[in-house]
Amino acid sequence: MELLCPAGNLASLKSALQAGADAVYLGxxxxxxxxxxxxxxxxxxxxxxxxxxxxxxxxxxxxxxNTFPKPGEExxxxxxxxxxxxxxxxxxxxxxxxxxxxxxxxxxxxxxxxSVQASATNLGALSFYKEAFxxxxxxxxRVLSIKQVRDLAKVSPVDLxxxxxxxxxxxxxxxxxxxxxxxxxxxxxxxxxxxAKHVRWQEEGQDRxxxxxxxxxxxxxxxxxxxxxxxxxxxxxxDDQDSPQYLLESPTSLNTLSLLPELAxxxxxxxxxxxxxxSPAYVEQVTRVWRQAIDTYFENPDKFHSQPQWEQALAKVxxxxxxxxxxYERNWQ
Amino acid sequence: xxxxxxxxxYCWQKQQVIxxxxxxxxxxxxxxxxxxxxCSRRRELKWGDYLExxxxxxxxxxxxxxxxxxxxxxxxxxxELKRQVDNGEFMIEANDMAAVYLAKEHKLPFxxxxxxxxxxRASLDxxxxxGMQRFVMPVELSxxxxxxxxxxxxxxxxxxxxxxxLPLAHSARCFTARHxxxxxxxxxxxxxxxxxxxxxxTQEMQPLLRLNGIQTQSAACLDLGSEIATMDQMGVDVFRxxxxxxxxxxxxxxxxxxxxxxxxLYVPISDEQCDGYWFGEAGLTTHAS
Numbered sequence: 001m002e003l004l005c006p007a008g009n010l011a012s013l014k015s016a017l018q019a020g021a022d023a024v025y026l027g028x029x030x031x032x033x034x035x036x037x038x039x040x041x042x043x044x045x046x047x048x049x050x051x052x053x054x055x056x057x058x059x060x061x062x063x064x065x066n067t068f069p070k071p072g073e074e075x076x077x078x079x080x081x082x083x084x085x086x087x088x089x090x091x092x093x094x095x096x097x098x099x100x101x102x103x104x105x106x107x108x109x110x111x112x113x114x115s116v117q118a119s120a121t122n123l124g125a126l127s128f129y130k131e132a133f134x135x136x137x138x139x140x141x142r143v144l145s146i147k148q149v150r151d152l153a154k155v156s157p158v159d160l161x162x163x164x165x166x167x168x169x170x171x172x173x174x175x176x177x178x179x180x181x182x183x184x185x186x187x188x189x190x191x192x193x194x195x196a197k198h199v200r201w202q203e204e205g206q207d208r209x210x211x212x213x214x215x216x217x218x219x220x221x222x223x224x225x226x227x228x229x230x231x232x233x234x235x236x237x238x239d240d241q242d243s244p245q246y247l248l249e250s251p252t253s254l255n256t257l258s259l260l261p262e263l264a265x266x267x268x269x270x271x272x273x274x275x276x277x278x279s280p281a282y283v284e285q286v287t288r289v290w291r292q293a294i295d296t297y298f299e300n301p302d303k304f305h306s307q308p309q310w311e312q313a314l315a316k317v318x319x320x321x322x323x324x325x326x327x328y329e330r331n332w333q
Numbered sequence: 334x335x336x337x338x339x340x341x342x343y344c345w346q347k348q349q350v351i352x353x354x355x356x357x358x359x360x361x362x363x364x365x366x367x368x369x370x371x372c373s374r375r376r377e378l379k380w381g382d383y384l385e386x387x388x389x390x391x392x393x394x395x396x397x398x399x400x401x402x403x404x405x406x407x408x409x410x411x412x413e414l415k416r417q418v419d420n421g422e423f424m425i426e427a428n429d430m431a432a433v434y435l436a437k438e439h440k441l442p443f444x445x446x447x448x449x450x451x452x453x454r455a456s457l458d459x460x461x462x463x464g465m466q467r468f469v470m471p472v473e474l475s476x477x478x479x480x481x482x483x484x485x486x487x488x489x490x491x492x493x494x495x496x497x498x499l500p501l502a503h504s505a506r507c508f509t510a511r512h513x514x515x516x517x518x519x520x521x522x523x524x525x526x527x528x529x530x531x532x533x534x535t536q537e538m539q540p541l542l543r544l545n546g547i548q549t550q551s552a553a554c555l556d557l558g559s560e561i562a563t564m565d566q567m568g569v570d571v572f573r574x575x576x577x578x579x580x581x582x583x584x585x586x587x588x589x590x591x592x593x594x595x596x597x598l599y600v601p602i603s604d605e606q607c608d609g610y611w612f613g614e615a616g617l618t619t620h621a622s
Binding site: 068069070071072074095096097098101102117118119120121122123124125127128129131132142143144145148151170171172174175176177178180181182183184186188189213215216217218219231232234235236237238239244245247248249327330331332333 | 403404405406407408410411414429430431432433434435437448450451452453454455456459460471472473478481482484499501502503504505506507508511512516517518531532533534535536537538539541542544549551609610613614615616617618
């Protein structure tokens with residue numbers, strides 16, 4: 001079972017490798033990936049350095065190309081695929097049909113992982129991508145219950161990767177337009193959800209107002225823990241309730257440590273840690289805990305239980321310091 | 334250009350749905366999509382009921398397309414989808430790649446719905462090669478984006494959602510049930526209480542979202558009625574009206590008239606409407622014209 005960790009820059013990549021990642025994933029410094037934030041990601045030269053560094057340690061490196069090419073600018077995405085092939089990247093993480101097609105035709109030896117942004121959640125969708133583009137793996141959207149993951153693992157024609165820890169997207173990824181509805185910026189096209197330039201915090205008396213492109217997403221007490229302002233984690237009002245509620249989700253993070261045995265038994269090949277936009281310290285902390293957890297499990301699968309110090313360490317770096325099993329747990333749904 | 338009526342995205346009581354489609358049958362609307370596209374737990378109408386409605390509409394001279402679920406998770410949902418694709422008579426609207434796969438396997442033509450991510454021509458041409466006859470543009474794309482995609486005349490038709498509440502996201506979680514402190518597994522189909530979804534406003538009372546079970550929609554109603562002539566000229570084949578009440582039938586008929594008479598339909602945009610996406614802006618905005 002692979003531990004796959006995020007790298008927003010070289011420092012994070014080194015932290016991940018040092019703390020026990022089996023593989024890292026990263027993106028280029030442009031809108032070819034869905035974490036296109038200022039100060040993040042890799043130039044072609046840095047990508048080469050990252051690849052060499054990772055391979056020297058005997059680990060794997062995956063390039064994320066999970067946005068959808070803009071008409072007239074497709075060549076930039078194709079060039080990124082060419083670059084990955086040239087550098088000997090171990091797999092591409094792709095969502096768009098035309099990119100899967102290009103990579104499959106030009107570099108049949110380069111493994112393709114279907115990005116979570118392709119939103120493939122069932123046998124039919126996986127069969128489609130396997131037969132059309134020979135994908136090796138799918139990253140499952142965070143919408144399936146653990147039972148549904150188990151059922152799918154039994155029949156899937158490709159390997160399964162799941163999100164194990166990090167920020168919690170509560171929508172079927174790749175099909176969420178909440179960010180573009182409010183800001184005009186979409187993860188699918190522009191490469192980021194709720195970009196920082198649209199975020200504004202205002203203090204008003206005892207309250208802190210969180211605005212996204214001027215739309216009031218939340219109003220909180222000054223000492224309240226806050227998550228990153230996204231539309232799905234705001235507090236809103238309905239006609240039948242006077243007080244503002246988290247109608248979609250509260251600021252929480254996904255943490256599946258307690259599900260580790262079930263995920264392993266289901267045959268999941270890779271556990272993904274979210275957070276290319278987070279600090280090297282976050283990457284180090286989370287990778288270390290998950291390395292220990294996975295090793296502890298495989299040493300003695302029957303005796304595994306999540307340890308309090310792991311949970312505490314993860315809670316510290318979680319959004320709102322609260323964690324959830326998300327959709328894996330049927331009652332969450 | 335033709336006007337279409339999209340699938341009813343809300344959970345109405347069975348008789349209401351039947352009455353609605355009887356009005357549709359008597360209208361001038363030439364192309365009708367129907368079927369449950371949001372949640373498999375809604376069972377007011379069963380598959381057989383939809384087929385009966387489809388037959389009735391076909392006999393009234395309509396082109397009928399059966400819409401399928403946007404989010405397919407459980408094996409039972411996939412089994413049901415197979416049955417729908419295999420109906421032997423009507424074209425389907427694929428709203429998940431699973432439906433594309435099954436249509437391709439059965440060598441059946443299909444429409445690609447807006448919830449399948451089609452952002453460029455190369456991807457669309459791949460789908461056309463697999464049997465796609467028409468594609469519905471993802472709701473967040475603009476006129477300028479579409480112009481580039483269809484610069485060379487495509488071998489498939491192009492449909493744009495022009496009127497109605499925008500479907501913005503789908504989740505495993507049922508927001509309506511959660512709001513009513515119910516679990517998804519014992520939801521009592523509580524979404525029946527909200528015939529246009531549950532309105533969510535910001536703490537400054539700005540209408541923002543519309544919760545429709547597992548689907549999140551825009552609070553504001555998209556209205557591109559004044560763009561209909563432009564769309565026609567640029568090669569859009571179908572303008573979709575997404576219904577939220579029986580009034581939408583009249584709306585669709587007004588658009589048909591506007592097309593016939595080649596008159597630009599002037600629709601004053603009020604606060605509760607939006608058209609930002611079409612002009613390359615945030616979806617909730619109204620473009621100053």
